[in-house]
Amino acid sequence: MGTDSEPKVVAFCCNWCSYAGADAAGTARMKINPHFRIIRTMCSSRIDPELILEAFSKGAWGVLILGCHPGDCHYKNGNYKALRRVALLKRTLAQFGIEPERLRLDWVSANEGGRFAQLVNETIETVQKLGPLNLHQEVT
Amino acid sequence: MSKPKVAFYWCASCGGCEEAVIDLNEDLLTVADAVDIVFWPVALDFKKKDVEAMEDGSIAVSFINGAIRTSEQEEMVHLLRRKSGLVVAFGSCAHLGGIPGLANFHNKAEIFERVYKTVPTVTNPEGIYPQTETKVPEGTLTLPEFYDTVKTLDQTIDVDYYLPGCAPPPDLIMGAVQAILAGELPERGTVLAPDKALCDTCPLAEYKPEKLSMSQIKRPHEVLHDPKQCFLAEGIICLGPATRSGCGERCINAGMPCRGCFGPTREVKDLGAKALSSIASLIGIEEEEEMTEEELEKALDNIVDPAGLFFMYSLPSSVLRRRRIK
């Protein structure tokens, strides 16, 4: 994912609401900090903690998971599961010396382009202050 | 025809894997008949120089247990790799890092300070720590380098097969030995155990309710376990859903939940993350729509050490490998 001098945020967006929200932000030509990559998944519950750790280990400074608002998940309750997984993973990350703020879960509906832009901008700003993770540097 | 040569070696381990070899009982005699044991520090008096004198590739198979955390272990496994046709990572510590791998939540300085200074049974006001070289009138004494990070065997040398478990059970050991002697080995890199989750073979699985929900997480000592109930249904975290089967459900049968010593199944990369995922999704699933953030956080407070629990045996082999070095 390029050099480690610039922030990198992986934004996982569910297909049904938040990806459409990202699209809305693009169509409306909103100003968004460019240091992020979107990965589209069917549901926020598809984002297994394994994938989040993988993103961090491959150089992401932050991970943003966006799903449908509570009650709106296309698969009924996938977002509730995502919420609990992220809450437990944040505690675990802290024990690994990874600031929990680097992981954020939030909800964006299909018409909330502005909200999408704001969440991405905020997350990039947060990780910019924290700096790169520098995992797996050669250890002795 | 000369018998195939076999070596056993230990690195950062507790000695339980050596015990597991002895536990083969009469079968050990069969093995000892069929092979020529050329190196086994715990039982036989061969030295490093004897191994060095062997021809490269002349040992048919080396069974190496333990994780790698010192320069000496590193050197010895490189030597054994060179001398051996096959290397089998024997037991959880060689396979995944195991219990010694939990040291990856710390570093050398913290471990030395604890072990040689602040532990209640030690008095060391001057803070004297082991050194790799110490000059004495008679000459220089040396000790191996102690690394900050514990590694698995396959993070150090190429490994051909894995025998999982803390320690590997006799039937899997014998199965592996027989397969090697018969030359009937599966694809290189295989874990020599069934590729199923422990829940698929667990005797308690039949008591698992169809709709599992963990309303409150409890620790094993807080519950009188019903031997006819799945641990998860009792609110006790069990890593069975994410762990490979093959151990004979040893902990389960002894009334304890699984802690993941067999590592993940083939499809799973990170046992800890997978187990965390499945447990988190079960917490309060019944009333998930009403659960407030405070209620969720309160429920999670009952998991006192999530990283230590979910990565108990697999930290060095996990995606993150260790606590971040800042």
Ligand code: SF4
């Ligand atoms: S969760 Fe544990 S006790 Fe329940 S079926 Fe799986 S291995 Fe057995």
Ligand code: SF4
């Ligand atoms: S139940 Fe789990 S921790 Fe216990 S021996 Fe089997 S795999 Fe290992």
Ligand code: FES
């Ligand atoms: S489909 Fe959007 S969160 Fe499940």
